[in-house]
Amino acid sequence: MLATAEEIRLDDRVTDFVMKGRKLLIGGRWVDAASGRTFPVYNPATGEVIAHVAEGGKQDIDRAVTAARRAYESGPWPRLTPSERGRLVWKLGDLILEHLEELAELESLDNGKPITVARAADVPLAADLFHYMAGWATKLEGNTIPISVPYARGAQFHAYTVREPVGVVGQIIPWNFPLLMAAWKLGPALATGCTVVLKPAEETPLSALRLGELIQEAGFPEGVVNIVTGFGEPAGAALAAHPGIDKVAFTGSTEVGKLILRAAANDLKKVSLELGGKSPNVVLRDADLDIATKGTASAIFFNHGQCCCAGSRLFVQESIFDKLVGGVADEAKKLKVGPGLDPNTQMGPMVSEIQYNRVWNYIESGLSEGAKAVTGGRQLGGKGYFLEPTVLVDTKPSMKVIREEIFGPVVAAIPFKELDDDLVRAANDSVYGLAAGVWSRDISKAHLLAGKLKAGTVWVNCYNIFDAALPFGGYKQSGWGREMGHDALDLYTQKKAVCAAL
Numbered sequence: 001m002l003a004t005a006e007e008i009r010l011d012d013r014v015t016d017f018v019m020k021g022r023k024l025l026i027g028g029r030w031v032d033a034a035s036g037r038t039f040p041v042y043n044p045a046t047g048e049v050i051a052h053v054a055e056g057g058k059q060d061i062d063r064a065v066t067a068a069r070r071a072y073e074s075g076p077w078p079r080l081t082p083s084e085r086g087r088l089v090w091k092l093g094d095l096i097l098e099h100l101e102e103l104a105e106l107e108s109l110d111n112g113k114p115i116t117v118a119r120a121a122d123v124p125l126a127a128d129l130f131h132y133m134a135g136w137a138t139k140l141e142g143n144t145i146p147i148s149v150p151y152a153r154g155a156q157f158h159a160y161t162v163r164e165p166v167g168v169v170g171q172i173i174p175w176n177f178p179l180l181m182a183a184w185k186l187g188p189a190l191a192t193g194c195t196v197v198l199k200p201a202e203e204t205p206l207s208a209l210r211l212g213e214l215i216q217e218a219g220f221p222e223g224v225v226n227i228v229t230g231f232g233e234p235a236g237a238a239l240a241a242h243p244g245i246d247k248v249a250f251t252g253s254t255e256v257g258k259l260i261l262r263a264a265a266n267d268l269k270k271v272s273l274e275l276g277g278k279s280p281n282v283v284l285r286d287a288d289l290d291i292a293t294k295g296t297a298s299a300i301f302f303n304h305g306q307c308c309c310a311g312s313r314l315f316v317q318e319s320i321f322d323k324l325v326g327g328v329a330d331e332a333k334k335l336k337v338g339p340g341l342d343p344n345t346q347m348g349p350m351v352s353e354i355q356y357n358r359v360w361n362y363i364e365s366g367l368s369e370g371a372k373a374v375t376g377g378r379q380l381g382g383k384g385y386f387l388e389p390t391v392l393v394d395t396k397p398s399m400k401v402i403r404e405e406i407f408g409p410v411v412a413a414i415p416f417k418e419l420d421d422d423l424v425r426a427a428n429d430s431v432y433g434l435a436a437g438v439w440s441r442d443i444s445k446a447h448l449l450a451g452k453l454k455a456g457t458v459w460v461n462c463y464n465i466f467d468a469a470l471p472f473g474g475y476k477q478s479g480w481g482r483e484m485g486h487d488a489l490d491l492y493t494q495k496k497a498v499c500a501a502l
């Protein structure tokens with residue numbers, strides 16, 4: 001029996017944090033929005049207001065960009081040695097670990113995710129990202145390059161490259177992994193010496209604001225990180241279009257990604273995008289069925305399916321289709337759905353009423369177009385935005401549930417005959433190309449298939465394995481650029497070639 005959201009007692013530090021009206025972090029100070037306005041933040045397990053947060057607008061973005069520019073050009077920040085910068089980034093990772101319980105609780109309260117997941121994954125991964133990136137601060141090297149210059153025979157040159165920070169960065173993040181997405185964005189930006197204006201999602205601003213306090217505690221100079229909470233329009237749009245920003249980094253929907261690109265086009269800002277997905281997850285008949293059943297269920301139901309890389313199109317070879325899909329349905333039925341803060345909960349509510357209705361509309365559209373729900377397909381009544389984990393069969397390639405990103409706990413299982421070009425074509429038949437999964441005991445087949453899937457990440461006999469050292473990003477309309485790993489440094493640095501005649 002799971003507790004109701006009302007029965008759960010919060011950590012005093014979390015209660016104190018949400019009780020106080022939360023402000024914007026601009027130039028090292030917590031300030032009200034220029035308009036004086038605030039907006040409510042909701043607990044998705046109850047639909048009730050848990051906090052009020054400053055509603056930043058265009059003017060606040062302007063103030064934050066000015067502060068970030070000042071910190072980039074003239075503050076103590078550009079004078080720090082790489083080692084000093086790296087130590088600050090490392091310290092932030094340490095502080096996150098010191099506050100692990102508090103941050104996990106805040107994340108679970110605000111986003112609805114199970115506290116056990118926030119504790120084991122979101123918060124430690126965020127800390128690890130800062131620790132990983134801290135090491136890069138001292139390793140941003142260039143090359144010396146022997147050059148020939150055919151039209152200057154006899155002349156001698158000394159040529160080399162240096163990596164410099166890209167400058168002032170605007171970062172816009174989503175609500176599905178609020179703290180972790182802030183870390184993916186801030187870690188490489190800070191390690192490389194950029195300054196930042198961060199806009200968290202309106203649904204889940206709390207952990208980023210607490211992170212802002214930890215950033216101050218770590219000792220980052222004022223203005224290096226500015227945090228402006230508010231809505232996509234006007235705050236996010238103003239940030240993407242601001243002429244004082246050198247680069248925009250965005251994670252969210254492909255639709256908004258395209259808006260960001262248009263806004264940034266005016267002055268040709270650098271842009272990196274981590275967008276949607278409709279990832280194929282392919283189970284071959286020689287897979288270990290126990291492992292594949294649990295793995296493919298978790299590939300879609302982890303984080304309530306609110307993952308850009310969720311394995312939402314499950315391709316299963318015909319001879320094992322009924323067994324595997326039945327097993328995934330059993331896993332779905334076993335999931336304990338409840339408030340994220342109950343330690344026994346395995347799946348929490350959708351993040352917001354809007355997301356709940358969006359996912360529900362997809363389920364209805366699938367069922368009305370002729371798909372069948374092997375399990376799920378119903379709303380769970382009562383307070384909060386709870387949906388049953390759902391497994392659909394009998395879908396057609398043209399259905400919305402197959403073509404569009406649902407971003408909820410809904411998987412469509414699709415049978416296939418052989419591991420051939422038809423399967424590869426079907427798996428790649430999407431505008432997205434973020435991730436894919438392959439389940440097989442035959443390692444050659446698995447690697448051959450991995451090579452043919454058009455996706456930025458392919459997991460073999462596993463899914464949702466993330467690491468600060470492993471690059472992540474999309475093919476096709478799933479995005480531009482790679483986050484994490486040393487690839488992320490390319491997003492936040494630019495190379496200068498210096499050529500001296502000797």
Ligand code: NDP
Nearest residue numbers: 173174200201202231232236237252253256275276308407
């Ligand atoms: P959005 O893409 O709208 O939101 C992501 C971020 O962008 C938020 O901070 C949002 O602000 C901001 N934003 C919204 N509009 C603009 C704009 N015009 N200019 C600049 N920034 C903007 O995602 P939603 O929250 O609306 O979710 C919709 C769908 O997007 C989901 O169902 C899912 O399919 C996909 N999605 C994908 C994610 C991923 O990880 N790839 C993450 C989240 C969603 P705010 O929310 O504060 O208004």
